[in-house]
Amino acid sequence: MVVNKTVFFVAITVIILSVVLTLLFREQADYYFEIAQSFVSDKGGWVYTLSVNIFIIICLYLAFGKYGKIRIGGEKAEPEFSLMAWFSMLFSAGIGNGLVLFSIADPVRDFMAPPRLAGADPANVAQEAINFSFLHHGLHGWAIYSLVGLSLAYFTYNRKMPLTLRSAFYPLLGNRIYGWFGNLVDVMAVITTLFGLATTIGFGVGQINAGFAQVFGTPNILTVQIIIIAAITLASTMSAFSGLNKGVRILSLLNVRVAMLIFVLVFLLGPTTFILKDYIQNIGSYLTHFVEMSTWTESLRNTEWQKTRTIMYWGWWISWSPFVGTFIARISRGRTIREFMLCVLILPALITFLWFTAFGGVTMKDILGGDTAMIAAVNDNISTALYVFFEKFPFAIVLKCLGLVLICSFIVTSADSGALVVDSITSGGKLKTPAFQRVIWAVATGLIAAVLMYGGGLNALQTVVTISGLPFAILLVMMCFSLLSGLKEDYQKSARSQLLTEKETYRKHILQLADKEREERKQQYAANGGTTQTDANNETP
Amino acid sequence: MMKQPGKGKSLNLLIALDLTEMDARLLRYASFLCTKWDIRNLVLAHNIKKSALYSLYEELLREGIEVADIVRQDLRRTIAENFKGHCPHELIITTNNNTESALTELVEKHNINLVLTGNKREIQGTGIMTQKLIRMMPASLLLVPEETTDLLERILVPTDFSPESARSFEVALRLCGQEGSHIEALHVYGIPQFFFPYVDLDAAVDKTKLHLQERFTQFRRKYQLPADILFKYQDKEETSTVETIVQEAVAGNFDLIAVSAKGANNLTTLFIGSTTNDLLIRPIRKPLLVVK
Numbered sequence: 001m002v003v004n005k006t007v008f009f010v011a012i013t014v015i016i017l018s019v020v021l022t023l024l025f026r027e028q029a030d031y032y033f034e035i036a037q038s039f040v041s042d043k044g045g046w047v048y049t050l051s052v053n054i055f056i057i058i059c060l061y062l063a064f065g066k067y068g069k070i071r072i073g074g075e076k077a078e079p080e081f082s083l084m085a086w087f088s089m090l091f092s093a094g095i096g097n098g099l100v101l102f103s104i105a106d107p108v109r110d111f112m113a114p115p116r117l118a119g120a121d122p123a124n125v126a127q128e129a130i131n132f133s134f135l136h137h138g139l140h141g142w143a144i145y146s147l148v149g150l151s152l153a154y155f156t157y158n159r160k161m162p163l164t165l166r167s168a169f170y171p172l173l174g175n176r177i178y179g180w181f182g183n184l185v186d187v188m189a190v191i192t193t194l195f196g197l198a199t200t201i202g203f204g205v206g207q208i209n210a211g212f213a214q215v216f217g218t219p220n221i222l223t224v225q226i227i228i229i230a231a232i233t234l235a236s237t238m239s240a241f242s243g244l245n246k247g248v249r250i251l252s253l254l255n256v257r258v259a260m261l262i263f264v265l266v267f268l269l270g271p272t273t274f275i276l277k278d279y280i281q282n283i284g285s286y287l288t289h290f291v292e293m294s295t296w297t298e299s300l301r302n303t304e305w306q307k308t309r310t311i312m313y314w315g316w317w318i319s320w321s322p323f324v325g326t327f328i329a330r331i332s333r334g335r336t337i338r339e340f341m342l343c344v345l346i347l348p349a350l351i352t353f354l355w356f357t358a359f360g361g362v363t364m365k366d367i368l369g370g371d372t373a374m375i376a377a378v379n380d381n382i383s384t385a386l387y388v389f390f391e392k393f394p395f396a397i398v399l400k401c402l403g404l405v406l407i408c409s410f411i412v413t414s415a416d417s418g419a420l421v422v423d424s425i426t427s428g429g430k431l432k433t434p435a436f437q438r439v440i441w442a443v444a445t446g447l448i449a450a451v452l453m454y455g456g457g458l459n460a461l462q463t464v465v466t467i468s469g470l471p472f473a474i475l476l477v478m479m480c481f482s483l484l485s486g487l488k489e490d491y492q493k494s495a496r497s498q499l500l501t502e503k504e505t506y507r508k509h510i511l512q513l514a515d516k517e518r519e520e521r522k523q524q525y526a527a528n529g530g531t532t533q534t535d536a537n538n539e540t541p
Numbered sequence: 542m543m544k545q546p547g548k549g550k551s552l553n554l555l556i557a558l559d560l561t562e563m564d565a566r567l568l569r570y571a572s573f574l575c576t577k578w579d580i581r582n583l584v585l586a587h588n589i590k591k592s593a594l595y596s597l598y599e600e601l602l603r604e605g606i607e608v609a610d611i612v613r614q615d616l617r618r619t620i621a622e623n624f625k626g627h628c629p630h631e632l633i634i635t636t637n638n639n640t641e642s643a644l645t646e647l648v649e650k651h652n653i654n655l656v657l658t659g660n661k662r663e664i665q666g667t668g669i670m671t672q673k674l675i676r677m678m679p680a681s682l683l684l685v686p687e688e689t690t691d692l693l694e695r696i697l698v699p700t701d702f703s704p705e706s707a708r709s710f711e712v713a714l715r716l717c718g719q720e721g722s723h724i725e726a727l728h729v730y731g732i733p734q735f736f737f738p739y740v741d742l743d744a745a746v747d748k749t750k751l752h753l754q755e756r757f758t759q760f761r762r763k764y765q766l767p768a769d770i771l772f773k774y775q776d777k778e779e780t781s782t783v784e785t786i787v788q789e790a791v792a793g794n795f796d797l798i799a800v801s802a803k804g805a806n807n808l809t810t811l812f813i814g815s816t817t818n819d820l821l822i823r824p825i826r827k828p829l830l831v832v833k
Contacts (some may be wrong), residue, residue: 506593509560513611514601 002437004428006183007164011190011426018191018464019448022457033463041307041315044470048314049297051473055143056294058480062150063341067487071336072150073157079334083343085249086331088256091348092413093327094145096200098137099259099355100407101207104389105382106133107360108374111367115305126364127285133356134286135293136310138349141317146344147476148325151483153332153340158490162429163330165189165322168479171486185475186425188468189322193425194445196320196465197418201449202458204411205229207383211404214387215397226450232408233446236415240423240438244330248416255409259355262402266358269393271365278361279354286353315469318476326421330431359389366392415445551581555653555680557644558587558616563659566687568623570828571657573691575626578716583630584651587616588643591636609634641673648680660684660829671821675802675831681712684821684829690796693717697795699727699786699816702756707764709801709832714767716830717797727789728753728774729782750774783819790827799830 022029062068071077079086110129117125151168161167166182173181205228212218212228239247267275298306332340363374377388390399419442426441427433452458556571558564571583589608591598598608613634620632637643648656656678658671675682696713700706713724730753732745757772777785790798803814820829 506560506590507595507597510589510594510597510608510612513560513615514597514604514606514608516615517606517611518604 002427002430002433004164004183004186004426007186007190007428008426010183011187011194014187014191015194015444015448018195019451019457022452022460023455026456026460029457029460030463033460033467037463037467038307040467040470041311045307045311046297047470048311048318048473049295051477052140052144052314052317053294054477054480055147056139058484059143059146059341059345062487063338063345067491068338068341069336070158070487070490071334072153072340073333077157077334081249081331084256085253086335087343087347089249089252089331089413089417090145090149090324090328090344091351092252092255092410093417094142094324094344094348095137095352096410096414099352100386100403100410101203101382102133102137103356103359104363104374104385105378106136107356107364108367108378108385110309111364112375112379113305115303115309116301122368126368127282130282130356130360130364131286131289131293132309133360134282134353135290136313137352137356138286139290139345140294140314142345142348144317144321144476145324145328146341147480147483148321149328149332149344150337150340151479152325152329154483154486156329156429156431157333159486163326163431164425164429165326167429169482171489172478172482188471189326190422190425192319192465192468192472193323193418193422194441194448195461196323197415197445198448198452199458199462199465200414201229201232201411201445202453203383204407205232205449205453207407208404208411210381210384211387211400211407214384215400215404222454225453229446229450229453232412232415233443233450235408235412236419236446237439237442239412239416240419240442241435243435243438244420248413248420251409251413251416255406255413258402258406258409262399262406263355263358265395265399265402266362266393269395270358270362274365275358275361278365279357282357282361283350283353312466314473315466318469318472319465321472321476322425323418323421326424327417330420330424359386363389416442418445551579552655553582553584553651553653554580555584555586555644555648555651555656557656557658557674558585558619559659560587560612560615561659563685563687564616564619565623566689567657567659567685568620569625570685570689570691572624572626574693575628577693580626580628582651583626583628584647584653585616585620585624585630585632586644586647587612587632587634588640589634589636590638590640592638609636640670641677644674645677645679648678653680655681655683657683657685660686660825672818675817675821675833679833681833682831684831686826686828688826689828692796694722695793695795696722696724696797696799697727697786697790697793698724698799699729700760701728701816702760703801703803704764705801705803705814707760707766709799709830710764710766710770712830712832713797713799716799723771724769725771725773725793725795726757727786728757728772729777729785730774731777731782746776781819782816783823786816786820787823787825787827790825795827797828797830798825799832802831802833 081089107126107129110132111126114120114125114128115132117128148165148168152163152165155161155167155170156163159167159170161170164182165185166177169177169182169185176182205225208228209218209220209225212224213220218224239251241247296306296310328344332344335343367374374385374388377385386403387400390396390403393399419438422441423433423438424430427437449458452461554571554574556567558567568585574580575583589598589612594608601608613632616632616634620630624630633647635643635647637646644656647653656674658674660671671682671684694717696717698706698709698713700710710724710726717724730749732742732749753774754772760766761768761770761772773789775785775789780788786798789795798820800817800820801814802817817831821831
């Protein structure tokens with residue numbers, strides 16, 4: 001086994017302890033975590049708001065500034081995956097099933113309980129609902145992932161450091177990252193990743209079960225859900241066992257292709273022109289209100305909306321960033337920083353927007369047109385909203401089946417890439433580990449999800465994960481400056497080495513001459529019948 | 542007063558070799574110069590810069606390989622292949638961490654009038670070496686580009702009418718003041734129209750031209766330049782002085798540009814003229830003679 005003992009055992013102990021304690025004291029846990037969360041979002045909300053905006057600025061600077069040409073893995077590094085496979089993997093790991101779960105639910109919920117425009121023209125309220133769902137699932141979230149991903153990729157491939165979160169702090173802390181601080185950061189990353197995955201699987205299973213109920217009429221009970229968890233765990237275990245280049249890559253490609261197929265069907269069978277028009281309008285509106293929405297802190301209003309939504313989302317994105325960031329870093333060797341930023345920051349956001357327009361935008365149009373079926377569906381269960389949405393389409397059953405496949409494969413990809421990440425962190429940042437070690441983590445994730453599903457406590461865990469976003473937000477700001485100072489150092493170094501080439505070429509010339517000389521001596525040696533010049537001289541009296 | 546290359550008396554030449562492919566080019570050009578000039582002594586010099594070799598020097602020594610020996614061997618081969626001149630020449634190898642001062646010492650010791658080096662910035666290098674050399678050495682410098690024709694008939698002498706620049710005429714005359722050669726003086730001027738938006742430009746240009754012609758006549762009289770030197774003036778318009786000089790040299794198919802190290806702004810010996818400096822750091826496809 002290849003493990004960093006401290007991180008591995010501390011993480012396992014904390015996980016087992018917290019699962020057992022949550023099971024034992026479920027109600028208390030729910031209650032206290034709830035209080036903790038409202039405290040964090042009340043007092044620490046502004047930290048989130050400020051830091052996510054800092055991240056955006058730094059990302060844009062990195063993409064379009066002088067560092068854009070730096071290549072991850074060094075000047076001559078070649079990408080490990082094709083552009084499509086790379087993007088599919090990072091997109092699947094990053095968005096998870098959020099795309100499916102929230103694309104309809106979020107705009108509808110914000111339309112029903114508008115944050116700022118209560119009583120205004122419904123069209124404006126709908127637009128703002130869309131804008132806020134773009135904000136919550138758009139550039140900011142991906143900026144967080146980009147930064148963590150880039151920092152880790154940079155320190156792993158350019159500085160040859162282990163692929164764990166602690167490496168990103170090297171320029172700030174030096175060798176102290178190998179002490180308690182590094183261990184703490186890594187343990188935190190492992191725990192949030194595992195709990196985050198467990199809750200995703202837990203909630204995703206609800207969605208899959210609802211899908212089965214809709215499509216095949218299976219009952220919505222715990223036994224079925226446990227079976228689904230077992231199936232997902234099996235699939236993700238196999239995928240993790242086969243490794244990054246096989247299972248994970250193939251599943252991610254499948255994911256993106258199924259998503260594309262669903263989108264194309266919805267796009268062609270639904271109101272095609274409306275989707276195109278709305279996409280343009282939504283992006284324009286989002287950009288117009290970008291600064292204003294992303295810096296809005298409810299400071300002059302006595303409302304709780306921003307705390308329960310925006311802040312919750314920021315916490316959620318940030319707490320997922322160790323996982324997604326590590327995963328993106330793992331697969332991003334050979335990309336330039338500019339390429340990286342365009343494909344991890346801007347492209348995913350644009351695709352998410354398109355998807356949200358096709359699903360959320362069309363729903364908004366229907367609601368404004370008087371069709372309130374979706375409102376009822378979202379209020380009933382956000383997991384089933386997608387299936388209700390499909391019912392309006394011809395070949396609804398095909399779309400529902402595809403939707404089911406999509407949710408399953410999204411969850412499996414999250415689970416297997418999560419297992420890879422946790423394995424990487426607990427192994428002390430090794431890129432290659434024994435396969436069974438990855439299996440441990442894939443199984444553990446499923447097990448935690450099943451146990452908590454059975455005993456209750458998924459909500460409590462989700463709350464913990466979101467709370468852990470606050471310390472991570474502060475760590476991420478540190479990480480930004482660490483990354484910038486690391487890049488600056490290397491940039492200056494490369495500028496200096498440019499000046500050194502003249503010296504180097506001179507050295508090369510001399511080396512060539514020396515080689516020639518050696519060759520000549522060898523020939524001479526051979527010509528003298530195995531005796532050197534000096535030997536021959538000695539023999540003559 | 543520095544020693545200058547000239548036709549009347551014989552010359553001492555030094556060629557700075559650097560083990561690159563420029564060496565062959567320089568040696569061939571020097572062979573050509575041998576046919577044109579009376580060269581008393583030709584020093585072929587290379588300086589081994591130990592600091593650029595890091596530990597290589599010691600490593601090779603342990604193997605029984607002396608860097609100076611292999612460098613000498615290699616240079617001898619290159620010289621035998623490329624140098625066809627008949628003037629006396631010797632190969633000197635020095636070991637100094639500062640190539641500029643090594644060369645300067647050689648120049649002083651051997652009474653060198655003119656140093657030839659490669660203008661090889663287009664291959665690599667920063668061209669800092671030439672800037673240092675021209676400041677330190679009490680000799681003129683001839684920068685030879687990678688491609689050049691073995692001709693020395695048309696010479697362009699940019700001038701700013703300073704006494705310093707008059708000396709570049711002297712040298713140009715001595716170097717190629719023979720039958721069939723052609724020396725052209727060039728003055729680049731600019732009218733700072735920006736500051737005088739209401740001045741009639743045409744009138745100003747006419748006036749300037751008249752004035753320049755006048756100045757050149759005085760200049761010629763003062764320094765006793767022969768009457769067959771053609772005088773041209775060129776408005777630099779949008780471009781820089783250096784750009785205009787280079788354009789003119791290419792358009793007029795000149796074989797050499799001769800400038801003086803210092804211009805009208807005669808500060809200390811450490812400074813060289815800004816136009817000359819700009820010419821030094823700019824890759825040009827013509828041999829450049831910097832007269833000191």
